[in-house]
Amino acid sequence: MAGNVSTLAYVAQPRQRRSLRDPRWVRGALIGAALLFVTLFLVVPLAVVFTEALRKGPGAYFAALADRDALAAIRLTLLAASIAVPLNLIFGLAASWAIAKFEFRGKALLIALIELPFAVSPVISGLVYVLLFGAQGWFGPYLGAGDHRWLGPWANAHDIQIIFAVPGIVLATVFVTFPFVARELIPLMQAQGRDEELAALTLGATGWQTFRRVTLPNVKWGLFYGVVLCNARAMGEFGAVSVVSGHIRGETNTIPLHVEILYNEYNLQAAFAVASLLTLLALVTLVLKNLVELRHRRAREAAAASDLRQFAT
Numbered sequence: 001m002a003g004n005v006s007t008l009a010y011v012a013q014p015r016q017r018r019s020l021r022d023p024r025w026v027r028g029a030l031i032g033a034a035l036l037f038v039t040l041f042l043v044v045p046l047a048v049v050f051t052e053a054l055r056k057g058p059g060a061y062f063a064a065l066a067d068r069d070a071l072a073a074i075r076l077t078l079l080a081a082s083i084a085v086p087l088n089l090i091f092g093l094a095a096s097w098a099i100a101k102f103e104f105r106g107k108a109l110l111i112a113l114i115e116l117p118f119a120v121s122p123v124i125s126g127l128v129y130v131l132l133f134g135a136q137g138w139f140g141p142y143l144g145a146g147d148h149r150w151l152g153p154w155a156n157a158h159d160i161q162i163i164f165a166v167p168g169i170v171l172a173t174v175f176v177t178f179p180f181v182a183r184e185l186i187p188l189m190q191a192q193g194r195d196e197e198l199a200a201l202t203l204g205a206t207g208w209q210t211f212r213r214v215t216l217p218n219v220k221w222g223l224f225y226g227v228v229l230c231n232a233r234a235m236g237e238f239g240a241v242s243v244v245s246g247h248i249r250g251e252t253n254t255i256p257l258h259v260e261i262l263y264n265e266y267n268l269q270a271a272f273a274v275a276s277l278l279t280l281l282a283l284v285t286l287v288l289k290n291l292v293e294l295r296h297r298r299a300r301e302a303a304a305a306s307d308l309r310q311f312a313t
Contacts, residue, residue: 049279052272064270065277072250073258074277079166080241080254081234084173088230092181093223097215099182100189101197111186117178125175126243133162164246169254172240177230184226188219221296225289232285236278 022030054061064070095114099107117125131137143160162168196218200210216223238256245252253261255278262271 046279046283049272049276052268053276055272056269060269061273061276064273067270069250069253070258070270070274073253073255073274076166076169076252077235077254080170080173081231083170084177084234085227085231087174088177088181089223089227091178092185092226092230093216095182096185096189096219097211099186100192101194101215114179114182117176122172122176122237122239123243126172126240129168129171129175129240129244130163133168135163137163163244164248164252166252168244169241169252172244173234173237176237176240177234180230180233181223181226184222184229185219188222189215192218221292221299225292228285228288228292232281235281 053064065074095110098104099111132139133143134140143162160167162171196214197210200214201207205213235254236256237254238260241254242257242260245254245257247253247257247261249258249261255274259271259275259278262268262274
């Protein structure tokens with residue numbers, strides 16, 4: 001009797017697996033639709049960018065990149081990213097460590113504030129800085145942004161330009177890239193728990209030693225991934241930077257703003273040439289993302305194999 005039951009189970013198992021599978025034509029249709037979507041909305045636009053950028057030959061392509069205004073836009077973009085990314089790196093590490101490893105009042109409010117840039121339009125965030133630091137803003141008279149002779153000795157006392165200058169662009173970039181590092185690290189740290197940190201503290205390690213030797217090595221790949229995404233957004237931001245920049249050629253235009261100006265002037269080849277830099281940045285970001293995920297997966301597999309060997313011995 002037992003043999004008949006095992007035979008029936010053996011015969012029914014492949015049938016059950018086949019019944020849970022979709023027909024081949026369904027799988028083929030879904031895969032084909034996915035490939036068609038990727039081709040139309042990802043591959044074709046990328047091909048158009050590089051085709052238009054090189055339409056007049058490599059000489060015109062590099063001439064567009066060597067233009068004085070284009071070089072100024074590239075320098076300003078790199079400057080804004082080089083300031084915004086480290087600031088968000090430091091804040092993201094501190095905020096994620098506090099949220100994931102400790103309990104305190106206002107924790108939910110802090111998480112909501114971190115996610116605020118995702119909910120607010122970048123144009124609105126740029127407008128907020130204009131209302132704060134512009135010529136007619138709250139702090140404009142104190143900073144010296146505009147003509148405020150009616151304030152007497154307080155007028156233009158500090159001569160600090162925020163809006164339509166580099167500081168405003170940096171502030172807008174910091175705001176829109178604010179959540180990326182923190183939102184990558186918070187779930188990772190919460191999943192890892194606090195056992196290793198508590199063990200380190202029990203063994204006599206200080207808080208800084210625990211963070212440097214336990215917490216940071218455990219999140220290094222997630223941290224790197226967050227920095228890559230933060231840098232890509234910082235270099236490609238348009239809305240908030242457009243509001244606070246003033247569109248001054250050669251001074252306050254970043255790469256996306258310079259592309260817009262060239263496109264509006266019908267200088268399409270130069271616009272696509274400069275835009276190809278952002279496209280290359282997106283491709284590099286994608287490659288780095290996949291490398292980080294592959295390295296992280298291999299590290300997890302190696303750790304799991306090590307634990308299994310220790311358990312077996």
